[in-house]
Amino acid sequence: MEWLVKRVAQEFNTGDVVNLGIGIPTKVANALPEGIKIILQSENGYLGVGPAPEVGKEDSDTVNAGGQYATILPGGCCFDSAMSFAIIRGGHVDATVLGALQVDEEGNLASWMIPGKMVPGMGGAMDLVVGAQRVIIAMEHTAKNGGLKVLKKCTLPLTAAKQVNLIVTDMGVMEVTSKGLVLKEITPGLTFEEVQACTEASLSYRAE
Amino acid sequence: MEWLVKRVAQEFNTGDVVNLGIGIPTKVANALPEGIKIILQSENGYLGVGPAPEVGKEDSDTVNAGGQYATILPGGCCFDSAMSFAIIRGGHVDATVLGALQVDEEGNLASWMIPGKMVPGMGGAMDLVVGAQRVIIAMEHTAKNGGLKVLKKCTLPLTAAKQVNLIVTDMGVMEVTSKGLVLKEITPGLTFEEVQACTEASLSYRAE
């Protein structure tokens, strides 16, 4: 998991505007390489998300998109939801990092509902996946019950079609290309065959 | 002319949000009945237009939609052009007062161009006429060359179709109804026949 988070964090350059989903993605902010400074967007209405506040210094008007107390860094700014999604849908976010239930070799993403079971709603995810310049999925390679998540074709309702660019899991890094998924990196200690065995989609291997 | 301006000014109640066009309409603000306070909107981006500034107190950032130095009254507020036209097109302006080249018995308005001659552009007029709750035309009843301006059917390119509610001229006050123009008031000293003689549209007379 630590590898996954660190690996995602290597995808950014200083000045990038990034929106991090709830869960694993949020941890990315604390794992950035030395010297890299990104600008975090929180879709509930500000840029310049800072670290969690000190105990006793919480401000009930300053919470992140997960509803947790947050801070705003110097140079940050606040806006309404219309501006927030103008930023997101308008292509002004360089990258978003989101979790997934399923992702497939066409770059389709399913992350917001399991029919008859879990329907929390899509929140801002559909806009983020459509609008961000790069969509990075950060997740465990397989489900807790062992079910496959990197598929030939998503079976759950989609969050968006053909928008995913990169999939980073605990097993490796996969790029979505017009010719399917290219495994660019394998987590140290694993083999290509081991990753493919946990993946429904066909992987081609091309180390960078 | 003075009668015209005073008469238009009687159309408002305290608290009304009003946008006044350039020319005759602008004078309406200074002719409000005692005790009536309206809120003037300036489509270049603020509410609470006040009187012209004292000489020497002009602020180059505070001009009205005609480009003249203006003031902002206490309680006024500034915004961008998107908000300004959200206010206008969204029906949040109670009344607009505009001049006209031609207006007809269906409530059509022509005010923005004479093909091959004068094409200053529509500016915010098309949005104002479509969006304001009431559209009041304030103009001289006939053109300087004697041409008729209150017509059966406008011949010049329209600013908007079927949006005019009231026409106030130096000869009287006409309401646009589904049955055509109803002359509600005649300027003191004139007869119905005199007004009709200067009007292409058929007027019916019904004093209030």
Added chain:
Amino acid sequence: MAQLVSLEEAISKVQHGMTLMVGGFIGCGAPDQLLEEVCQKGVKELTLIANDTGILGDAMSQLIVQRCVSKLIATHIGTNKETGRQMSADELEVKLVPQGTLVEQIRAAGAGLGGILTPTGIGTIVEEGKQKLVVNGTEYLLELPVHANVALLKAYKADMAGNLVYRRAARNFNPIMAMAADLVIAQVEHIVEVGEIDPDEVMTPGIFVDYLVQKQPREVTNAG
């Protein structure tokens, strides 16, 4: 022109069967005291338009728990399990909408637009029943305006002309909803005289606001 009224007078305008917009994002920026009064009054059969239904226990969540709402339009309900339960049990009609779409639909209503074209939702179940248009080779969904009878907002500061100022992330949907309802009620922390808010500081022009309600200090309830 805004009027300063009591909580009771303001909420007396919220009637059974109305469509209600409520600002806030997981509680932040939600007008808690206005919501409590709606629950207290026992208004039912509301259509609620909001980003979410709060966190179980907060004022927003109580609208659901106390069954004031028969139809919900929201973007996310995961933080209030009772909403999911009522939805699964067919006790509550829920329409889930992408967040960027919902806020543009509300803005469209306030701005007099007939709709907007968004790429969001293309290729998903969100597109079901909607008109699709192709502009410059890209497919978009036509999303229609969303309007309400009453909007309940929370602001940090207001002047007696109704001009509103929000603070930090508590702004969210509030200024957009202010434009899209027949009646707009704002719960305000600080109410000042006309002229005390600079014209450039105003986030919602006072002409949108009908009622101001002064937020009441509450006794802190200590356990034990």
Added chain:
Amino acid sequence: MAQLVSLEEAISKVQHGMTLMVGGFIGCGAPDQLLEEVCQKGVKELTLIANDTGILGDAMSQLIVQRCVSKLIATHIGTNKETGRQMSADELEVKLVPQGTLVEQIRAAGAGLGGILTPTGIGTIVEEGKQKLVVNGTEYLLELPVHANVALLKAYKADMAGNLVYRRAARNFNPIMAMAADLVIAQVEHIVEVGEIDPDEVMTPGIFVDYLVQKQPREVTNAG
């Protein structure tokens, strides 16, 4: 991330044939020094998107007078007679657009919308060549996004992160254009350090702004 650069460096990015958005409303809020530099540099064949072309004599009007512009998209040209003259003489292509439509078209480009439906222009020559849609019994025009290569803005205050604050009626089109161009250059009166502008005071988030140019004090030219 915004960079503070010289006037010359900023305007070096404005090239022949580009589409240029310029903020301002009859001169108020127009970035006069940026415009003077464009003229000075002699850039030609520009497509200019602006509310108007200024008042004959001001910096905006000079773009037209000095024939930098071959195509104009504006709402009103009555305050600069040279624009009308060039249009009548077929020396300048002019597209006149209702003001509320133009600002929504620019906003749509910035906000990733494929277009908006407006009632403005229905029944007028503005509807020519445009798709009409009926929503709930009302006719609307589909108006498409308007994007530019470069936006030239004027702001009152900025911090080194590029966050902009406008003043009074000088705001107008500036914050909307900030969202809709590949490159955004702002002429700023007061530039302050990061952290000196309160997050709630910012009108254009710094992420939209590429270059800040400090407004230069000019000698007042006295006749005689």
